[in-house]
Amino acid sequence: MKASPVEGPDGGWGWVLVAALFVCNTLVFGLMRVFGIFFVEFVHYFGESAQAISWISSIGVATQQFFSTVGAALGNAYGARVVVMAGGFLTGLGLILASQATAVFHLYLTMGVITGLGWGLVFAPMMATVMAHFTRRRTMALGLSLSSIGLSAFAYNPLFQLLIESYTWRGALLIAGALAFNIIPCGALIGPQKHSVPSMLQRVSSYMALSVLLERPYITLVLATSFMNAGFFVPYIHLVALGRGARFSDYQAAFLVSSAGIADIVGRLFSGWFTDLGYFRMIHVLTTWAMLLGLSIALLPVSTLTGSYLVVTVASVLYGFCSGALTALPFSILPQIVGVGRVMGALGLLQMLESGAGLLGTPLSGYLRDITGEFFISFLVAGSFLLVAGLILTTQPHFFSQGCEEELLCCY
Amino acid sequence: MSAPCMHPSCLLLLLLVVCRHAHTNLVSVTENTTVTTEPPVETLSPITPPVAPLTPLQTGQKSVVLTGENHTEKVEVVNPVTLNLECVWTGDNKRLPNITGYWTKDGKTIESSYSNTQLQNDRYYLRKEFSIMSEEDLGTYSCIFGPKAKVDFILAAPYLGEMRDKPIVSYVGDSVVMICKMDEKKSKPINWNWYKHNGTSKEKIEVDSPGHRYKITKDEKKTKLVVHNLTESDSGVYFCGAVYGIGTSMGHMQLRVITYFEPLKPFLGILVEVLVLVAVILLYEKTGSKKENQSGPEGNPDQTSNLSHGENAVADGHSGTARQRKV
Numbered sequence: 001m002k003a004s005p006v007e008g009p010d011g012g013w014g015w016v017l018v019a020a021l022f023v024c025n026t027l028v029f030g031l032m033r034v035f036g037i038f039f040v041e042f043v044h045y046f047g048e049s050a051q052a053i054s055w056i057s058s059i060g061v062a063t064q065q066f067f068s069t070v071g072a073a074l075g076n077a078y079g080a081r082v083v084v085m086a087g088g089f090l091t092g093l094g095l096i097l098a099s100q101a102t103a104v105f106h107l108y109l110t111m112g113v114i115t116g117l118g119w120g121l122v123f124a125p126m127m128a129t130v131m132a133h134f135t136r137r138r139t140m141a142l143g144l145s146l147s148s149i150g151l152s153a154f155a156y157n158p159l160f161q162l163l164i165e166s167y168t169w170r171g172a173l174l175i176a177g178a179l180a181f182n183i184i185p186c187g188a189l190i191g192p193q194k195h196s197v198p199s200m201l202q203r204v205s206s207y208m209a210l211s212v213l214l215e216r217p218y219i220t221l222v223l224a225t226s227f228m229n230a231g232f233f234v235p236y237i238h239l240v241a242l243g244r245g246a247r248f249s250d251y252q253a254a255f256l257v258s259s260a261g262i263a264d265i266v267g268r269l270f271s272g273w274f275t276d277l278g279y280f281r282m283i284h285v286l287t288t289w290a291m292l293l294g295l296s297i298a299l300l301p302v303s304t305l306t307g308s309y310l311v312v313t314v315a316s317v318l319y320g321f322c323s324g325a326l327t328a329l330p331f332s333i334l335p336q337i338v339g340v341g342r343v344m345g346a347l348g349l350l351q352m353l354e355s356g357a358g359l360l361g362t363p364l365s366g367y368l369r370d371i372t373g374e375f376f377i378s379f380l381v382a383g384s385f386l387l388v389a390g391l392i393l394t395t396q397p398h399f400f401s402q403g404c405e406e407e408l409l410c411c412y
Numbered sequence: 413m414s415a416p417c418m419h420p421s422c423l424l425l426l427l428l429v430v431c432r433h434a435h436t437n438l439v440s441v442t443e444n445t446t447v448t449t450e451p452p453v454e455t456l457s458p459i460t461p462p463v464a465p466l467t468p469l470q471t472g473q474k475s476v477v478l479t480g481e482n483h484t485e486k487v488e489v490v491n492p493v494t495l496n497l498e499c500v501w502t503g504d505n506k507r508l509p510n511i512t513g514y515w516t517k518d519g520k521t522i523e524s525s526y527s528n529t530q531l532q533n534d535r536y537y538l539r540k541e542f543s544i545m546s547e548e549d550l551g552t553y554s555c556i557f558g559p560k561a562k563v564d565f566i567l568a569a570p571y572l573g574e575m576r577d578k579p580i581v582s583y584v585g586d587s588v589v590m591i592c593k594m595d596e597k598k599s600k601p602i603n604w605n606w607y608k609h610n611g612t613s614k615e616k617i618e619v620d621s622p623g624h625r626y627k628i629t630k631d632e633k634k635t636k637l638v639v640h641n642l643t644e645s646d647s648g649v650y651f652c653g654a655v656y657g658i659g660t661s662m663g664h665m666q667l668r669v670i671t672y673f674e675p676l677k678p679f680l681g682i683l684v685e686v687l688v689l690v691a692v693i694l695l696y697e698k699t700g701s702k703k704e705n706q707s708g709p710e711g712n713p714d715q716t717s718n719l720s721h722g723e724n725a726v727a728d729g730h731s732g733t734a735r736q737r738k739v
Contacts, residue, residue, distance in 0.1 A: 044589070168581045171675030178682035185689035192697065 010184065013191070014133030014141065015376070020186035021145035024084075027180050028119045030152025032061060034176070035111070037160050046104050056107050062146040067356030068124045069208055070345025072348025075125030076207035079193025080344070087121025088183025090114055095177035099170045111173075114181075122183055125352060128344035129190055130337055136276055142270025142328035148263045150246040150324070154258075209338065217337045217396055222353050224392040225330045228290060229354045230361035231385030232326075234259070234378065235297055235319055238365060242375045246304035246312065259313055260320030267324025275329065282336065283316050286329040287393040288313025293322035294386030326364070361385070449716040458571050469494060474565060478502065482562040488570050488600045492545045499555035499563045501536040511558045513538040518551040529557070547659030569656045570598040572663035579661030579666040587640040592652035594633045601654035601661070604628075604635035642669045 028152035042053045073084045085309050094115030101107050127142075163172035212218040221271045235242075239260065243253030296319040303315035331347065340348040365378035372378075393399070449658040475498040477483050487495075499513075513536070515525035529536045538555045544567060553565045571591040571635035582588040594601060606628055617637070619628050639646060647669045653660040 047589075165578055166581065167670070167675040170581065170583065170586075174675050174679050175682065178679045178686070181683065181686045182689075184686055185693055188690050188693040192701070 009133050010135050011138050012133075014130065014187055017130050017133055017287075018141050018145045021126050022148040024088075024122055024126050024155075024183050024186050025146060025148045025151035027088075027183050028064070028123055029149045030062075030156055031091075031095075031176060031180065032057065032119075033149075033153050034156050034160050035060065038155065038169055038172070039162065041164060042104070042107070045169065048104050050076055052104055053079035056104070056111050059108055059112030060116040060119070062355060062359065063363040064119035064123065065259060065351045065358070067117050067120030069345070069348035071121040072128070072344045072346075073207040074121065075128065075344050076209075079190075080129045081187055081190040081193045083121050083125045084187030084190065085184045087118045088181060088187055090118030091183060092118070092177040092180040094118060094347060095173050095180055097171035099177070102168040118180075120184075122187075124344060124348040125188075126187070127331060128347055131332065131343055134341055136278070139282070139328050139332040140269075140272035142332050143268040143324075146292070146328055146386035147265045147324075150261050150268075160213065190279045205347055209342040209349060212338045212342060212346045212349065215338070220392060220396050221330065221337055222350060223335070224290070225350060226354045226357035227385045227389035227392065228326070228330070229358040230364070230409045231294070231297060231382035231389075232323070233361060234365045234382035235323075236374050238369070238378065239300070239316065239389060241369075242301065242379065243312065244305060245374055246307070248309060248312070256313060256316040260316045262325070263317040263320030264324035267321035268327060270321075271325035272328055272408060275332070282329065282333045283393065283396055286333055286401075287390045288327075289322060289326040289329060290386050290393065291390035293319070293326050294383045294388075294390065296322045296383075297386060298380050298383030301376040303306060315347040437694045472496065474498070475500065476565075477561050478557075478561055478564050481560065482564070484564045484566065487565050487567045488598065489544055489550060489567050489656075489658045490570065493658075495542050495544055495567070497540055497542060497553060497555065497565055499538045499557070501538075501557045501561050503531065503536055504560060507531065511536060513555060515540050516554045516556065544658065550659060569659050569661040570594060570601075570654065572652070572654060572661055573665045576665055579668045581668045581670060582642055584642055584644060584669055584671050586642055587638060588642060588667065590637045590650060590652070590665060590667070592635050592640075592654070594654055596633065599656070600632045601656055603655040604630045605653040605655060605660070606635070606637045607651040607653065609651065615652055630727070639667075644669050644671070 032284070039050075039053055042056070043050060046053070073303060093193070094110045094113070094117075097114065098107055098110035101110060130141060130145060131138055160172055160176075160289065163175055173333075195358045195384075239257050240253045248256075271285075271289065275282060296315065299313070300315050300319055303311045306312075330350075334346055334350070335343050361382070365382060366377075368378035368381060369375050470491060472493050472495045474485065474487055477482060477500045480583045490496075506684075508541050509531050510528050513527055513529050515522045515538070525540060527538070529538055538557065538558055540555070542549070542553065542616070544550065547569075550567045550569065551565060554562055556562045565736055573595050575592075577581065580588060580590065592604070605624075606617040608617055609615075613667075619626055623641075625640045627636075627640070629636045635652060637650065637652070647667055649664055651662050651664045651667050653662050
């Protein structure tokens with residue numbers, strides 16, 4: 001055994017899979033964001049409260065994250081290809097069935113559970129497969145494929161507005177279901193997989209990579225990403241409200257989000273390229289971006305104190321950039337922490353464990369806003385969550401010393 | 413009263429009847445707007461003049477100070493009213509002591525309105541009283557100072573809230589909800605009505621029309637029209653009217669009823685595209701693997717990682733392997 005970095009594939013068919021993951025991400029997270037457009041239509045049509053309708057997207061997101069580990073386990077057992085294709089089918093099926101709904105409860109089951117389950121089966125196996133195809137350019141590949149999420153938010157908004165105006169939400173959901181079926185050819189691109197039947201129960205624990213739970217580096221990462229999750233989404237949801245609270249017009253407040261979105265895409269690509277240059281260890285880069293993001297989130301409410309729209313826009317751009325820069329890194333560092341073999345299971349577990357923090361983060365922010373009357377404190381708290389995450393990461397074994405040891409092949 | 417009722421109880425009864433009769437007459441006078449009461453009852457006690465009639469005629473005042481060349485003022489009229497409109501003009505640099513002013517309604521000059529205005533406190537004043545009784549009296553009233561300055565008063569019943577300018581779409585057999593809202597700040601209408609345009613005119617929609625397909629709910633500031641079991645002939649323009657004392661304020665929206673075939677076309681198109689892609693990918697693979705079989709098996713990253721994972725699982729269980737980091 002030599003103390004040298006793992007030799008592995010880097011590119012080639014991998015770039016095709018990056019494109020496939022790019023498309024999948026729009027059909028998973030892009031569609032998740034579109035639920036907001038349907039929100040208004042559902043409230044009008046069913047006459048239900050905003051809270052009752054909000055549950056539809058909450059159930060969808062929670063189901064995706066929770067079943068990520070199932071998707072990972074099945075991907076290990078049956079091969080990512082079959083699982084992703086099945087996931088794509090379920091996602092589309094859920095949306096098509098939702099178009100026939102006559103009660104909000106139907107939407108919970110179809111748009112929420114069935115589509116959420118489909119999403120869960122798609123994300124972890126697809127991501128893990130892409131990661132397996134890259135070693136040195138992993139972060140770049142992931143950053144590139146994740147950048148589609150920001151782009152799809154731009155493209156889907158007008159598209160679905162048009163679909164709803166032409167065909168009502170029923171027709172729009174029907175077409176969305178057909179669009180979601182495009183996950184199937186993306187999965188087909190993975191290539192033939194070895195089919196293995198889980199004959200023994202202990203295989204399940206290995207498919208879910210439960211062994212990682214006993215290892216300190218992984219636990220540290222989970223803890224850190226949970227804190228990241230708690231703070232990460234707060235500006236996404238509350239930035240517009242913060243802008244309006246600072247007496248900016250609706251369009252100005254909306255533009256803050258847009259500018260953050262563009263900076264997000266640039267940040268992802270930059271971070272991917274920079275990390276893969278290898279000047280710094282990935283764990284250091286991850287920690288730095290986490291702390292920078294925490295600072296930029298805390299900076300946002302402070303910038304509104306100046307009252308200048310330009311200052312707040314700059315702060316939003318900074319936030320977007322750091323946010324995008326951070327996103328791919330917790331994923332791309334995973335193979336170095338748990339080993340490529342256990343990545344799929346570890347990824348699924350990671351998603352499931354951090355989802356709890358994500359669920360709590362935004363309501364906590366809302367609660368802080370309710371009791372203080374504005375978003376100042378809630379943004380500071382969200383920023384502090386990220387700073388805490390960065391601090392937790394510094395407790396990673398061998399953070400300050402060189403990671404490579406005699407009997408080990410990889411260092412992070 | 414005739415003498416026969418001499419018994420005390422009878423007298424009491426008689427007294428009660430007389431008093432009661434007088435009382436009812438008294439009450440009816442105060443409620444009645446018409447003055448047709450019997451004089452003797454009126455002199456019984458000093459009665460206050462009849463209380464305000466059911467629809468009192470209000471008076472209103474609107475005054476605008478004009479500094480530029482023209483100005484537009486929106487005036488909301490809810491009930492019939494006697495409106496005093498006043499225009500105050502700061503004048504131009506000529507400062508003539510006397511100028512002619514007049515009023516127009518909807519562009520047509522009101523002949524009797526010509527007057528000479530004098531400069532008072534460095535300003536010119538034009539005042540006129542208008543009787544706004546019904547919907548015809550609404551419109552644009554303008555005061556014009558000489559040929560130079562103009563103030564438009566647009567008199568109208570309260571405008572309806574934001575109306576959707578894009579057509580409302582719904583499916584055959586489905587139901588649709590159409591809403592008309594009056595702003596929170598404006599007065600509430602007396603009633604709401606719904607109409608459908610049938611090519612030549614507006615036809616009022618009655619809830620008890622054959623088939624019971626329509627349902628109208630009326631809240632104070634909001635009204636909803638629900639149409640069940642839609643057919644393609646339900647497409648068209650619908651009007652909602654907010655009824656006020658002065659007239660009805662209309663809003664309109666367009667309904668389009670489509671069949672399921674419309675979204676089905678793009679849906680099937682995308683399905684075909686997906687099937688074609690999958691078929692192409694699988695075919696490409698089959699031909700590719702045939703070539704591989706002829707040239708010899710090659711490594712495939714997916715199979716490699718799967719194999720190594722399988723080995724890890726069977727051989728090592730929980731302990732790390734060469735590729736993993738140990739704590």
